[in-house]
Amino acid sequence: LSDKxxxxxxxxxxxxxxxxxxxxxxxxxxxxxxxxxxxQNRAFILPYSDMKEGFDTAFSIIKKRAxxxxxxxxx
Numbered sequence: 001l002s003d004k005x006x007x008x009x010x011x012x013x014x015x016x017x018x019x020x021x022x023x024x025x026x027x028x029x030x031x032x033x034x035x036x037x038x039x040q041n042r043a044f045i046l047p048y049s050d051m052k053e054g055f056d057t058a059f060s061i062i063k064k065r066a067x068x069x070x071x072x073x074x075x
């Protein structure tokens with residue numbers, strides 16, 4: 001995740017894609033990962049353990065960019 005542009009870049013071993021923050025459907029913060037829904041039926045699962053920039057940075061960026069589309073389920 002980057003706070004310097006208006007996009008989300010997602011990659012794995014086989015493919016990559018770029019999405020715009022304004023197109024995010026909803027984001028859920030769970031105890032071990034983030035569920036980043038681009039549509040109602042398509043989500044990326046982002047485990048905290050795989051985050052190079054760390055949870056706090058990711059949380060801050062997502063709260064800033066997705067604003068009212070965030071639900072925190074960690075409580």
